[in-house]
Amino acid sequence: MAPKEIRWGILATGGIARTFTKDLTVDPTTRGVTKVKHVVVAAASSSSKTRAEAFLKECNWPNAKAYGSYEEFVKDPNIDVIYIATPHSHHYQNAMLCLEAGKNVLCEKAFTVNAAQAKKLAEKAREKNLFLMEAVWTRWFPLSIYVREQITSGRIGTVYRVQADLSMADNPDKTYADGKNRMVNLELAGGAQLDLGIYALTWCFQTLYHTQPASERKPPKVQATMKHFSVTGSDESTTVLLTFPRSEKLGGDAHAVAMSSIRVATDPANGIASGPAIRIQGDKGEIQVFPPAFRPVDTRVILSDGTVEDKHWEQPGPGKGSGFYNGFGDTIQPEGVGQGMFWEADEAAVAIFEGRKEGSFLDLAESIVIMETMDEIRKQGGLKYPDKIETLDYPVAL
Numbered sequence: 055m056a057p058k059e060i061r062w063g064i065l066a067t068g069g070i071a072r073t074f075t076k077d078l079t080v081d082p083t084t085r086g087v088t089k090v091k092h093v094v095v096a097a098a099s100s101s102s103k104t105r106a107e108a109f110l111k112e113c114n115w116p117n118a119k120a121y122g123s124y125e126e127f128v129k130d131p132n133i134d135v136i137y138i139a140t141p142h143s144h145h146y147q148n149a150m151l152c153l154e155a156g157k158n159v160l161c162e163k164a165f166t167v168n169a170a171q172a173k174k175l176a177e178k179a180r181e182k183n184l185f186l187m188e189a190v191w192t193r194w195f196p197l198s199i200y201v202r203e204q205i206t207s208g209r210i211g212t213v214y215r216v217q218a219d220l221s222m223a224d225n226p227d228k229t230y231a232d233g234k235n236r237m238v239n240l241e242l243a244g245g246a247q248l249d250l251g252i253y254a255l256t257w258c259f260q261t262l263y264h265t266q267p268a269s270e271r272k273p274p275k276v277q278a279t280m281k282h283f284s285v286t287g288s289d290e291s292t293t294v295l296l297t298f299p300r301s302e303k304l305g306g307d308a309h310a311v312a313m314s315s316i317r318v319a320t321d322p323a324n325g326i327a328s329g330p331a332i333r334i335q336g337d338k339g340e341i342q343v344f345p346p347a348f349r350p351v352d353t354r355v356i357l358s359d360g361t362v363e364d365k366h367w368e369q370p371g372p373g374k375g376s377g378f379y380n381g382f383g384d385t386i387q388p389e390g391v392g393q394g395m396f397w398e399a400d401e402a403a404v405a406i407f408e409g410r411k412e413g414s415f416l417d418l419a420e421s422i423v424i425m426e427t428m429d430e431i432r433k434q435g436g437l438k439y440p441d442k443i444e445t446l447d448y449p450v451a452l
């Protein structure tokens with residue numbers, strides 16, 4: 055059977071929108087996906103139509119339609135699903151705009167600014183019978199599926215503790231001195247927790263929460279501390295202790311530590327001599343996942359009988375000689391290697407093809423529990439965002 059063509063619209067033309075939209079050019083059969091294929095039919099920039107045109111040309115979708123307004127773009131009848139890639143401050147307003155216009159949505163992380171907004175979006179998607187998913191791409195990597203299977207198969211015994219870190223030494227005093235960048239700007243929901251800490255939480259949740267039967271999953275208890283950036287008051291470092299309640303049958307409570315920072319790095323010398331970013335510890339062994347937590351490619355399983363099993367998980371792509379390059383920021387992957395954002399795109403496309411309204415490895419209920427966890431972390435850490443980005447009102451011009 056010929057693959058079903060899923061027609062994407064891209065909302066915003068910044069850094070991650072570029073990476074995602076380039077990954078959509080990679081033929082899904084290079085990763086064994088045959089049910090769907092992706093086509094980008096439109097992109098919108100809030101700044102200008104010219105910017106959207108340049109973006110589409112650069113991302114190799116020259117025939118897609120460019121818009122200079124999100125409001126006009128969401129009315130395009132050719133779009134099946136919209137990928138939202140604005141700062142997190144804008145996700146609630148942008149996702150509501152798309153859902154109100156009857157469009158399926160894949161929305162970048164952090165899903166929203168707070169849990170109340172996430173719940174409202176979930177209600178709206180249900181009311182309109184639309185697909186909605188938070189774009190935590192790492193959850194769909196074969197590496198993540200393997201890690202979860204190592205846990206559920208019991209290979210490392212019962213997991214009692216997880217440590218997860220996503221930190222990068224960006225020296226905010228220099229890099230973000232004027233306080234305007236979305237990483238530190240409160241108006242754009244800046245701070246380590248919502249931008250980086252979401253990945254540390256993702257690893258805690260996908261190992262200690264998602265691996266439990268759905269009926270057994272309970273939200274974790276939270277103890278959190280934050281260090282604030284002197285220029286804006288956003289969090290530059292956040293450390294969280296989590297207690298995941300589990301039945302006695304499943305081993306009782308499990309502990310996790312989730313860390314994020316823009317002052318110190320998980321991996322200061324980029325792969326040289328740093329240890330794992332994530333350690334998943336059971337009573338028969340542990341799984342290590344090497345940095346970065348958002349796009350890991352190496353795992354190690356160490357069992358108490360002395361077994362050590364290393365695996366490398368290169369992202370697929372069109373291969374050497376293809377002239378294809380992708381990456382994010384200063385990190386460009388070797389020729390022909392995808393960034394890996396296509397896995398979540400495949401999930402959204404297959405879900406739409408099959409008539410599912412939520413993601414398989416991260417549904418809306420779990421995104422909401424994670425947002426509730428982040429609300430509590432911010433409360434304990436003393437980080438509040440401006441009312442206009444915490445609001446449930448819609449529409450609000452930001």
Ligand SMILES: NC(=O)c1ccc[n+]([C@@H]2O[C@H](COP(=O)([O-])OP(=O)(O)OC[C@H]3O[C@@H](n4cnc5c(N)ncnc54)[C@H](OP(=O)(O)O)[C@@H]3O)[C@@H](O)[C@H]2O)c1
Nearest residue numbers: 066067068069070071099100101139140141142162163164
């Ligand atoms: N999955 C990942 O690996 C990953 C990596 C980085 C970021 N992210 C997430 O993706 C989102 C965007 O991050 P990014 O790094 O791509 O940011 P970025 O480079 O700053 O791009 C954000 C884009 O949003 C649009 N925008 C609309 N209103 C804006 C406003 N008031 N201020 C700034 N931008 C505005 C702009 O596009 P137009 O001018 O075209 O409208 C801008 O280019 C964030 O939620 C972030 O957490 C995910």
